[in-house]
Amino acid sequence: MKSIMLIHANAQLPVVIHEGTSNQVLIICHGFRGSKEGGGRAVALAEEVVKLGLSVVRFDFTPLGPLTQQIDELAAVAAFARREIASRLVLLGRSMGGSAALTYAAAQPEGISGLCLWAAPSNLEETFRLALQENYQRLLAGKTVHVTDSYGRSSLTPAFIQDFADYDLLQAARSLKGIPVLVLHGTQDETVPFAQAETLYQQLVGRKELVAVPGGDHQLHAFYRETTAAILKWIKSLQSSILEKRPKR
Template sequence: MSNQTAWQRVKFKNSAGLNLAGLLYATENKPGPVVIICHGFTGSKEGGGMAQAMGEELGARGYNVLLFDFRGNGESEGLFENLTLSGQIDDLKSAVDWCSAAGMGPVFTLGRSFGGTTVICHAAEDPRVAGVCTWAAPARLVELFTEFAEGPVDDDGDLYALAGEEGIIYLRKSFFDDLAGFDVPVLAGKIAPRPLLVIHGESDEVVPPEDADLIIAGAGAPKKLVKVPGADHQFSRHHRVVWDIYFNWLGNNT
């Protein structure tokens, strides 16, 4: 059971002026290191409770933790259909701005699935990030999302349908156009000499494990790849293994 009383609800604005909703787990040593956790595609900051549970363990280890909803997701302002990777990168930059203004640092970012792609692309351009970890992050973005897309489904040729976990979702053509501008393995190479940890399930049915190989191949040292035997895209029965891998890596880099 998550310790709800320990979490503070926070809000901060992105560059578009939209309010982003967050949950902050702050330690008594608030100026200390902070882990910003980014949810996956169509996800939310709470991660079904698992992100909060992990955040509390991080808090017990002396880390501040910020969970937040990207624009158009969860409790944040904006329309989901206007989602782009560039927009998510901007949201994450705003989260780092907010943590830095609050005196927290160094900053470590952790992203799940599409959130993992986001943290790579953001860290490539933001030197304030001290280390990056991804879980099941896609590297071949256009190929992945066009595989699940149908459309256009409107008269203007601008709206596409994708099958999501909660049914059909809609995205604008700008989402796909924007993806084409990101070479994830190349951007991973810009993170060095800051550490990068890539975690992927060997039985991931959504994002092929080969995407993790591409990210690591593009990255510079120090870098580490861990493939978890039998783990699916959500690490459904392997969350404890993944947490411990991350906690150990984080401890060695703070």
């Protein structure tokens, strides 16, 4: 495992690389107010995925950046991974990181072997009304709001939610015709209601799977074993599919 600082535009993106042996790399995109560590769970997941042969890249988005910025930063990390690690990408996006991964995959599908959407929204407006509560109304009113989290005290401007209008997540889902997708979601998610996962799943075409975690909330902290098992099973299925497609000698 090694750490680097990826310089992109005016941002410095902390990146951690877990080296595998295959020509695939899993890129993990954290959620809003999350981090590349994921409370230790992203690290543990990476270690399990490496056992399957894939390399893993974990990185931090610029804290509280709008979706446009997250997609741009993911593109920079993906370009780095293709250049330095492996040519085939598997994307795993949690919550808002799933929105970035979905949108990026729809725009740049070449070389993407799979996409896992973990507690990812299909409706950003509804999601952030629930996540920000009264602060969402302040943003709608044109006011800047302040958020305190593990990064410290940060600010959100109205531009953060105005940015949502530039993206149609359901249209992005409909365009993923050649990319296998795993939708992983807790049935008791109060930030991204499970109905959003069902809507997203319905819009997907091609190879797709919906794993509902009964009783699971947005974080799914209490369901680490179940979610890890589902992700590892799905990655193994991707590997089997790749082997089946290779020409026989």
